Amino acid sequence: MVSTREPDPRxxxxxxxxxxxxxxxxxxxxxxxxxxxxxxxxxxxDQSSGKSSALEGLTKLSFPRDSGLCTRFATQIIFRxxxxxxxREISASIIPSPDLDAGDAERLRAWKASGAETLGGDGFxxxxxxxxxxxxxxxxxxxxxxxxxxxxxxxxxxxxDEEHLSVIDVPGIFKxxxxxxxxxxxxxxxxxxxxxxxxxxxxxxxxxxPANVDIATQEIIELAREVDPPGERTLRILTKPDLVDKGAxxxxxxxxxxxxxxxxxxxxxxxxxxxxxxxxGNVNRxxxxxxxxxxxxxxxxxAENFGIRALKNRLQDVLASTVRREFPSVRKEVNKKLKAxxxxxxxxxxxxxxxxxQQRLLLGVVATFQDITQQALTxxxxxxEIFDDPELRLATLVANRNSDFAHDLTTRGHEYAFxxxxxxxxxxxxxxxxxxxxxxxxxxxxxxxxxxxxxEAQSILSRKVTENGDLHEILHEGAPIECSIRAGIxxxxxxxxxxxxGFEIGTxxxxxxxxxxxxxxAKWPNLAQGYVSDxxxxxxxxxxxxxxAACPDSEMSSSILSLLMDELMxxxxxxxxxxxxxxxxxxxxxxxxLNHYLNDNLQKCREKRFQDALAKKAFTVEFPQGDEKAVxxxxxxxxxxxxxFDHTVQDIHDILESYYKxxxxxxxxxxxxxxTDHYLVTGPKSPMxxxxxxxxxxxxxxxxxxxxxxxxxxxxxxxxxxxxIRHLESGRKxxxx
Ligand code: GDP
Ligand code: MG
Numbered sequence: 001m002v003s004t005r006e007p008d009p010r011x012x013x014x015x016x017x018x019x020x021x022x023x024x025x026x027x028x029x030x031x032x033x034x035x036x037x038x039x040x041x042x043x044x045x046d047q048s049s050g051k052s053s054a055l056e057g058l059t060k061l062s063f064p065r066d067s068g069l070c071t072r073f074a075t076q077i078i079f080r081x082x083x084x085x086x087x088r089e090i091s092a093s094i095i096p097s098p099d100l101d102a103g104d105a106e107r108l109r110a111w112k113a114s115g116a117e118t119l120g121g122d123g124f125x126x127x128x129x130x131x132x133x134x135x136x137x138x139x140x141x142x143x144x145x146x147x148x149x150x151x152x153x154x155x156x157x158x159x160x161d162e163e164h165l166s167v168i169d170v171p172g173i174f175k176x177x178x179x180x181x182x183x184x185x186x187x188x189x190x191x192x193x194x195x196x197x198x199x200x201x202x203x204x205x206x207x208x209x210p211a212n213v214d215i216a217t218q219e220i221i222e223l224a225r226e227v228d229p230p231g232e233r234t235l236r237i238l239t240k241p242d243l244v245d246k247g248a249x250x251x252x253x254x255x256x257x258x259x260x261x262x263x264x265x266x267x268x269x270x271x272x273x274x275x276x277x278x279x280x281g282n283v284n285r286x287x288x289x290x291x292x293x294x295x296x297x298x299x300x301x302x303a304e305n306f307g308i309r310a311l312k313n314r315l316q317d318v319l320a321s322t323v324r325r326e327f328p329s330v331r332k333e334v335n336k337k338l339k340a341x342x343x344x345x346x347x348x349x350x351x352x353x354x355x356x357x358q359q360r361l362l363l364g365v366v367a368t369f370q371d372i373t374q375q376a377l378t379x380x381x382x383x384x385e386i387f388d389d390p391e392l393r394l395a396t397l398v399a400n401r402n403s404d405f406a407h408d409l410t411t412r413g414h415e416y417a418f419x420x421x422x423x424x425x426x427x428x429x430x431x432x433x434x435x436x437x438x439x440x441x442x443x444x445x446x447x448x449x450x451x452x453x454x455x456e457a458q459s460i461l462s463r464k465v466t467e468n469g470d471l472h473e474i475l476h477e478g479a480p481i482e483c484s485i486r487a488g489i490x491x492x493x494x495x496x497x498x499x500x501x502g503f504e505i506g507t508x509x510x511x512x513x514x515x516x517x518x519x520x521x522a523k524w525p526n527l528a529q530g531y532v533s534d535x536x537x538x539x540x541x542x543x544x545x546x547x548x549a550a551c552p553d554s555e556m557s558s559s560i561l562s563l564l565m566d567e568l569m570x571x572x573x574x575x576x577x578x579x580x581x582x583x584x585x586x587x588x589x590x591x592x593x594l595n596h597y598l599n600d601n602l603q604k605c606r607e608k609r610f611q612d613a614l615a616k617k618a619f620t621v622e623f624p625q626g627d628e629k630a631v632x633x634x635x636x637x638x639x640x641x642x643x644x645f646d647h648t649v650q651d652i653h654d655i656l657e658s659y660y661k662x663x664x665x666x667x668x669x670x671x672x673x674x675x676t677d678h679y680l681v682t683g684p685k686s687p688m689x690x691x692x693x694x695x696x697x698x699x700x701x702x703x704x705x706x707x708x709x710x711x712x713x714x715x716x717x718x719x720x721x722x723x724x725i726r727h728l729e730s731g732r733k734x735x736x737x
Contacts (some may be wrong), residue, residue, distance in 0.1 A: 022298035026734035040166035041315065042197040045208030045220050047172035050239030053272035054208055055169050057285060057308040059157070062124050063169070066471060073149040074193060075169045079162040085208070085237070088159035092127060094134065097150035108134065108151060141180035143502065148186055150193060151177070163312070165319070170194050171689045173219065197225065204318055212243040225622045226529055231264035235318060237311065238269045241298060249297045256305050265318055268311045331735045338728040345721045348714060349552040355701045358708035362696045368550035373688045377681070386549045397538045398681055404464065405531040406668045412435055412481050413527060413664060415520050416489040418657045459483070462530025465537045470565070474572055475536060476529035493656070494649050506644065508652055513591050516656050519664065521587050528671050532579045535676045536572045543568070559707045564690055571687040574678035579671055586667050593662045645691065
């Protein structure tokens with residue numbers, strides 16, 4: 001109610017401070033009312049007390065007044081001044097009651113008034129009829145439909161001359177049921193609805209009471225006093241002065257003057273059109289009221305206490321003083337809401353509309369991903385909570401799998417167990433994964449367990465990780481790995497040597513060694529491919545999870561992954577083919593080593609064999625320091641009366657064993673360093689390196705949009721929030737001046 005800046009000659013002495021009014025004007029202009037509650041007027045009173053008529057006077061909207069269409073739901077009318085508009089624009093919508101089910105609520109929300117712009121006269125009445133239907137309210141007695149509804153009809157009226165105001169018209173309260181139309185339940189429901197609006201401390205109650213009844217006994221006056229004892233937000237409107245009994249007018253006039261002297265919001269008398277006048281039509285409400293004002297004895301009433309014009313001015317004052325009183329809490333609420341909106345906006349993450357924004361966002365994701373990778377590879381797990389997930393502890397996973405690989409290859413990699421008695425256990429330094437008591441031991445007589453401690457009959461699997469769906473086509477499937485064959489290595493070597501010997505004496509053709517080696521290492525391919533596949537699975541899962549942690553949402557991480565998938569696959573295939581290459585070299589190439597370890601091993605084999613032979617001839621000698629084993633010098637010759645053939649077979653066994661050991665250790669190291677570490681984990685070709693700033697820069701606009709673009713809902717939400725923040729910020733500024 002702030003349109004008039006000029007003092008109105010008929011206005012009362014409590015004209016509002018123009019600066020404050022301007023402030024309020026600004027506050028409304030930035031749509032603050034959409035986000036926080038601002039003072040609103042609630043028109044309350046008994047049925048037929050003249051509420052709708054008074055509202056019509058105020059709003060120039062023809063509220064339906066025939067009894068069949070009496071107000072059956074709350075109608076909120078929001079007026080906004082918009083000087084950019086040439087004429088009034090009206091939009092209507094329904095706010096569904098919170099107790100409706102989702103489907104009905106959605107249907108009501110979807111409703112829009114047809115031709116709401118022309119809500120003058122009949123247009124408004126027919127729209128109200130439509131609303132009754134949409135809300136499913138009864139249209140005639142006993143039709144079984146409800147009479148009242150908790151839905152709210154919301155009318156928004158914008159125009160160049162409107163006052164910033166929100167008025168709510170609620171159904172009139174009533175005491176008696178009408179059979180077939182209203183029930184006891186309806187009485188309670190309406191009363192509760194009305195009370196709810198009255199109790200809102202932002203409400204200014206306009207209590208409408210006909211002047212021709214005993215005002216003191218009106219229930220609404222009682223109710224208003226109960227919810228607002230000091231009368232700070234109760235403005236009384238007296239109607240139907242033309243129906244006051246002759247002779248009783250002075251009493252009414254005195255009452256109004258008294259009430260207006262009381263310092264509370266007081267009373268205003270209005271003269272609306274009677275039923276008959278409405279039916280006749282063509283009667284100008286304001287002219288009728290003005291005419292009435294000039295007739296005795298009503299002309300005794302002071303201008304500020306009579307008529308719609310006075311009511312408007314009074315409302316303007318009331319609104320201003322309420323706002324002034326409530327300014328501190330409005331400010332607080334604006335700040336609170338502003339913070340909430342900003343927080344929500346922040347939670348939506350960075351804006352991602354333009355290609356530059358999307359690129360920036362992606363670069364951030366890449367940086368975070370690289371951080372996580374770096375931390376995972378340096379076991380800096382304490383730094384992020386995500387490392388509580390063991391699948392993200394990549395270094396540990398790979399290190400453990402490396403050990404398992406070495407161990408499996410050591411304990412089961414060989415087809416035949418070597419003959420016992422060869423190799424020196426005390427000086428043989430164990431490599432990674434070789435467990436002391438489990439070194440190859442071909443004895444096999446009393447042994448119930450395999451070299452690796454699993455029951456002999458039980459096979460282990462070449463893969464330790466369950467399959468990752470995406471990679472099914474390239475990864476090794478996993479095969480059972482049996483224990484080495486306990487006995488029969490000598491027979492096997494004898495057979496092969498017997499089948500391939502030539503005229504050599506005491507030596508053998510080196511081709512034989514490669515044939516033996518190939519057979520002896522028959523389980524290497526499964527073990528190696530199982531190992532490489534497991535590491536690929538670890539790496540792939542790591543990438544999936546780290547990406548998810550680095551991205552603002554899961555859609556983005558999965559689109560990045562699908563765009564990278566081809567390159568990732570190439571990378572994984574590369575690692576697999578390196579393992580294949582190494583297998584080929586070790587198993588099909590010429591046996592070769594420059595490692596003196598071969599000779600050491602061979603030496604040890606022979607010494608051990610010699611010592612074992614001498615041990616049979618040893619006897620105990622007593623020395624002062626203790627007993628010692630001794631051998632007669634004449635006995636020191638190693639003669640086992642073996643045939644040349646057997647001797648060569650024994651030599652071949654020892655050479656195969658020594659070479660196998662060197663080759664196995666070399667193979668494990670090479671697979672771990674070249675296939676997995678270089679191509680999968682820390683090397684420059686590791687798949688994690690694919691996600692780089694260079695990759696982001698190489699993306700086309702379309703690809704950027706596909707990965708980092710935002711869905712329409714989020715985009716709208718962001719726009720909405722930004723508008724809200726803009727409004728609230730200018731509102732806050734308006735409040736500070
Ligand atoms: P509501 O039920 O409180 O909304 O009351 P209405 O505004 O629908 O008015 C009920 C009846 O009283 C209608 O027929 C109006 O024409 C009539 N009425 C309202 N105000 C006045 C008034 O000031 N004078 C006369 N004569 N009739 C009035
Ligand atoms: Mg009404």
